[in-house]
Amino acid sequence: MRVFTVLGPSNSGKTTLVQALAGLDDKRGKSLNIPGVATVTSFAFMGEDWAAIDMAGGAENLGAAAAALAASDIAVISVPPDAESAVLAAPFLRVVEEAGLPCLLFINRIDNPQSRIAEVVSALQTWSRAHLVLREVPIRQGSTITGFVDLVSERAWKFQDGRHSVLIDMPDSVKDREEQARAELLESYADFDETLMEELIEDRKPPLAEVYDIAARTTQHHDLVSCFFGSSLKHHGITRLMKSLRHDAPGVAETGARLGGPKAVGALADVIKHLGKVVLVRAIGGPVAGGARLGGADVGSITDLDAKTVLGSLAPGQIGLAVKSDQLAAGQVFTPEAAGPLRGQGHAAPYRRILTPEHEKDDTRLLTALDRLAETDPALVVSSDEGSGRPVLGTQGPLHLRRILGRLASDFGVPVSESPIPPALRETIQRGTEIHHRHRKQSGGAGQFADVVIAVGPQARGAGFAFVETVKGGAVPRNYIPSVEEGAREALVVGPMGYPVVDVAVELKDGKSHSVDSSDHAFRTAGKNAVREALAEVGTVMLQPIMKVDIHVPSVFSGALVPLVSGLKGQVLGFEGHDSAAGWDLFQIMLPMAAEDALFTALAAATRGTAWFTSSFDHYQEARREDLAGSAVG
Structure with missing residues (x-):
């Protein structure tokens, strides 16, 4: 089985593209839908098994896409036929390049184009390190694209709505354009093949099999990105794209080498009622079977994408769902004895919110639910707020957050409210003062006595807290000096405006003690009250x-x-x-x-x-x- 991921901007026709590809031979297998994230479909084409991962559109899903790409042999980026919208494909081109994955581009919805095909490719080139090459030129009737000429085989095809294209003679109107475009394509290939370069220099026509071989090799090495076009809704250009996938996509051995040789990889995960966590696993470096060791523990069982059909094992390249396998998670690579994160996976999670359960009794359940969701969604980051101690959820954006909150309520029964994280404010002083404070308390038995003279002053920004003592003559016994420092630190925990006070220097200059009533507690209290008086006198700034x-x-x-x-x-x-x-x-x-x-x-x-x-x-x-x-x- 070979696996590819389809991704691209919203409304670029990704879902209809996968449906059209999966329906070419009308031999679809099972499917898995993770709402708002991806749909996985298995199917057959020309006697070979395939699986397509259709990632939900929008840049907020790029974090989840990294794991799906790692489990794939090749990516297909679907883009609209509009040169001005080419920038919308930039994040998807980048994430595919960062994954080190071969890629094909499909300019979709050409039944309603806003720009010429060459203009779209030229605009997309801005966002790709690899050179983009057109593998087809359009055949037009007026402003309508009615078919294409394959630049490798030089055969012309006419589109038929909802059916395979039919072979036709190349129209005279396109011959000159086809000849020029094919020459440009071969020149691009020749940059990566010396034999082809010699043939072009000597004006010899290269054998067709040789050109196909170079096309596959340059795609698999991500030297070039081949561009196709069509309409997934009308099934235009779909067969040509699928045949290119079949010919150009690398096999599971090459994918394993790219990942560093793991036994398997976790592409996606979900929590399914009555089953719990399931992980979409692709076997890479060997078979994966229920009961066998993977990720440091035994796999529970392996099912097909429907989560019902039990599979004995997965051969290298195959995908399936690992059930009752808590040691596995999405976005990880597995050996029999360990699980580890994918290299350089995902984006940061800059959209952060404090979560508060609607019912106080759900505090513990919320933390458990967040841990479970983080195992299924590698784009989540869970932390805690230093002020309130409440959990902080980092997501890719508002839509991602809304989806997670919905799952907390529906799947885990923990409705929550969200709020922005308050900035961690601090206070400081801008001038110094000297305070003489005496702490005296008598309430029967031993009393409390401590007398201190302290100087409080500002420090450079970021310098923190400093304490020094310049007491002479033992006016404050040395064993009490650490207590004064401790009291000073306590006073800075909450300043006059309610926030921690930072960048302050405290100097103990003088004081007095009593042989009976002085104690560590008394000097700690005196130090705390003296610093508080100083802060009130000089005032603080936020x-x-x-x-x-x-x-x-x-x-x-x-x-x-x-x-x-x-x-x-x-x-x-x-x-x-x-x-x-x-x-x-x-x-x-x-x-x-x-x-x-x-x-x-x-x-x-x-x-x-x-x-x-x-x-x-x-x-x-x-x-x-x-x-x-x-x-x-x-």
């Missing part, structure tokens, strides 16, 4: 966290980000062309943490949903209340 943000953006949109970032009170550090992704820039900024949600929304609008970002804490800087408007700060 600090907000500033994040360093790396925005991955198609270069055509980079100019629009400068005013966008300025409007969010951010600072542009600079941008440069991405070192490994054609047509992409890495745009670096400093941004208040409180503005990250607004960045996510504005970025989607400004880049047509193609860009994404990662962020990490960099430093704190002074903030005003108006700077935090719209955040979760009350």
Whole structure:
């Protein structure tokens, strides 16, 4: 069995394309549907077994797509016939390149084109490191594409709605264009084959089998990306695409070498009622059987895609569902003794929300449910909020979040509400003062006495807390000095505005003790109260966290980000062309943490949903209340 993943922008006809390909021989097998993520369909073509993974459209599904691509031999990117929309394919071209996967492009819906085929290919080239080559030229009747000429075989075909195309004589009107396009195709192939180069230089016509072999080799090595066109809705060009998949897609041995030789890989996963977690597994380096060891434990059982038909084992290349196999998860590669993550898989999860169960008794159930969902969805990141301790869910965007919240309620019976993460605010001081504080308490028995003189002053941003003592003559016994420091630290846990106080230096300068009533507790209390008095006297200012943000953006949109970032009170550090992704820039900024949600929304609008970002804490800087408007700060 060979496996391919179909992906592309929303409304590019991916689902109808898979349905058309799977129906060519009318020998469909089973299917698996993971709502909002992917549909997997098995089928036969010309006596061979195939499986197609149809990924849901939109950039929010790119995180899940990485695991599906790892389990595939080749990818098909479906794109609309519109040169101005070519940028929408940029994230999909990039994720396929990062997976190191061979790729075919299919320009879909040509029954309603907005641009000429050559214009679409030229626009798409911006986003591909590999050279895009047209494998066909269209036959036109007026403005309507009625068929195509295959540039390798030089045979002409006429489209028939809902049926296979029929072979026709090449029309005179297309001969000159076909000859020129074929010469360009052969020149592209010759860059990777010396024999073909010599034949072209000597003006000899290369044998057809040789050209087909070079076409397959350059595709499998991702030297070139072949481009086809058609209409999946009308079944135009579908057979030609499937024959290219059959001829050009590598086998499972090459896929195993690309992955580093695992026994199997987990492509997708889901939780099915009455079955629990199931993992779509593809056997790679050997058979996978129920009861056999995989990922460090025994596999429960293996079923077909319908989760009902029990399969004895999976031969190398085959796919099936692993049931009752808790050690397995999506987005992992497996040996008999271990499971490990795929290299470089997925995107960051920048859309983060605090989750709160509607019923307090569901706290533990929520954590368990999130752990289970993270095993089935490698694009999820689960953490906790440092302030509230509540779970934080990182997703690819609002639609991804909505899907997960729906599953928490329907599959696990844990309805939750979501809210933005409040920025981790801090306080600090801008000037110093000296405080003399005496702690005295008498309530029967031993009393409490401690007298301290402390100086409190600001430190450089990011320097943290510092404590020194300059007491002379033993005015404060040395065994009590650590207690004063401990009290000072306690006072900084919550400042006058309700947030931790940072970047403060405390100096113990003098004090007094009592031979009977002094104690560690008394000096800790004195140190805490003295620092609190100092903070109240000098006043504090609020600090907000500033994040360093790396925005991955198609270069055509980079100019629009400068005013966008300025409007969010951010600072542009600079941008440069991405070192490994054609047509992409890495745009670096400093941004208040409180503005990250607004960045996510504005970025989607400004880049047509193609860009994404990662962020990490960099430093704190002074903030005003108006700077935090719209955040979760009350």
